[in-house]
Structures are given as C-alpha cells and as structure tokens.
Amino acid sequence: MTEEAIIQGCLKQQAIAQKTLYERYSVKMLSVCYRYAHNREDAEDMLQEGFIKVFSQIHTFKNQGSFEGWVRRIMVHTCINILKKNKKFNESVDILHAAALQVREENIPSIIQAKQVVECIRMLPMGYRTVLNLYAIEGFSHKEIGTILDIEESTSRSQYTRAKAMLEDILIRKNIIQKPKPNYLVAASGAS
Template sequence: MSLEQLIKQCKKRERKAQEELFKLYSNKIFGVCLKYSRSKAEAEDNLQDSFMTIFNKIEQYNFKGSFEGWIRRVAVNTVLQKYRKEKESLFEITSKEIEDVVEVDIDNSEDVSLDYLLDLIQQLPDRYRLTFSMYVLDGYSHKEISELMKISEGTSKSNLARARMILKTKIEEDGLKRKVESL
C-alpha cells in the first residue's frame, strides 16, 4: 500500500491504517520526542500524545510537502503545547549575563558521545532544553522558536546562551574537553 493510500485510510479513521502509520513513523517521531523530553518515559508519553494529535489532525494534511515533515512539526507542536501548559513562568536573563558566559577551553582529542550529550540535554531545565533542541538539533530560527514557545526572540537567545553555558559547565565538571561551541 502506498503512503498516500495509507494516509487516506487514516483520514477515514481506519484502525489498521493508523497502526501501520504508527509502525512506519514511530521510531522517527520518538527521536523527535526524545530531544524535547526529560526522560525516555516522558518521550514515550509524548510519542503517544503526538500520534493522538496526528490522527486527530490528519485530515488537515493536504499532500503538499513532505508527510514526514508534517508529522514532525505536529509532534514538536504537541510537545511544546504540553510544555506551555506545565510551565509556571519563564525568566529573562540580562544581556550582561550572556556576555559573562565564559568560553570553555576544550581539547578535541577527547570524545563526547552522542548519548552523553543527549543525556545532558535532557537534564536541562525545560525552557533551555526546548530552546536548545529546537535551535541546535532541529534548525529552528529564534523567530520561529519565539512564535512556537510564545516568548520573545531575546528570551530565545538568552535561553540558548544559558543552555550552552550549563552544558559547557557540566562537560567541564565531568573532566571532558572538547569544542562545545559548535553545539
């Protein structure tokens, strides 16, 4: 069965088609959810919530553009919406605090594994983790982040700077030396 046929059946709310679509894309969407979650268990919850939203909104997909891109966007928006409901408040950090971020002297000879970095990213406070993941891992602009998270562009930049500072500090504390600025 083609992807187009599968999507059309999902639009008719056919259970078997939904199961097939879930099997086809769950690993990729889980990867997206994992980047935005504090733990694997939370990522699994976010995956389920994302697919519920995908199935509820699939009739909005108009076969223009990549379907995978569309479901990734739905997943990110679902996680962000959940985050917005949970957050109490975002605090602004001043430009002076951003300027005070000290660069890390990093030696490229030691390896920082992807799993290690993902673990550190998951430990970041929500506002920093989400901003960092969206900007660095998914390539969103600060303008897009500000619109999706309902924060100012300045706050997005501040959150990113603070996330980088926290990650650099944790890596230094663990005794690892490697170029982190490219994160």
C-alpha cells in the same frame, strides 16, 4: 504499504493504516519527544498525544514537503504545548552561573556520541533545553521560538546562548570534550 496508502487509509480511519503509520514513525518520534520530556514516561505520553493529533489532523497534510517532517512538526508542537500547559519550561535557572560561562563552539568536536550529547542536553534546565532543541535541532528561528513559547525574541537568543554555555560546561565536566587551553599568544599580544 506505501506512504500514500497509509495516508489514504488514515483518512478513512482504517485501523491497519493507523497502526502501520504508528509503527513506521513511533521510534523516531519518541526520540523527538524524549528531548523535551523529563523522563521516558512523559515522552511516551507526549508521543501518544502527538499521534492522536496526527490522526485527527491528517486531512490537513497537503503533500508539500515530507510527510515525516509534517509528523515531526506536530510532535514538536505537541511537546511544547504540554510543557506550556504544565509550565515546565519555566523552571528556575542559575542565570549568574550560566551567564558567567563563555561559549566556545569551536571546542566541541564534530563527532561525539549522539547518545552522550542527548543525555547532556537533558541535564539542562527545561527552558534552556527547550530553546536549544527548537533552535539548534528543529531549525526554528528565534522569532518563531518567541511566538511558540510566548517569550521575547531576545529572551530566546539569551536562553540559547546560556544553554550552549551550560552544555559546554556539562560536556567538559563529563570529560566528553576538553577544557580549552588559554591562548597566551593572543593574551600577550593584546597586552601591548
């Protein structure tokens, strides 16, 4: 069944088209939901609620951009709305620990097993994880994130910076990346 046939069938509320749409996108969308959820069960609940919204709002799809991207945006917004409703993205964070870490993006190798990184991201506090996902993975701006999460743009920026620092610390502790070696040449030249 073509994408257009699926969309047209879903507009007519045909069960076979809805089933085909679900089968085509559920695995990818579950991985999106999993990045925001505490566990697989929560991710599955988010996925189900997201697909209910997809089916009820399919008439708003205007064939501008990819249909998969449209479905993904609904899933992300569904996840965020569930987190906001449950206030799970406001979990407390050891800010002093996070602020003390320095961000060193250049130390993260370009090729790391995606599964390992996802598991490390899932270790972040919900607020940090949510901002990191929205900014680095979904491509939202800090201004958009502020609007979505009802926080200041500067809070989004600081949460993202702290999330990267904590993620780096987790990756180092799990021996996925190496702890950066001090650059004595830079330190020595700065001392003069």
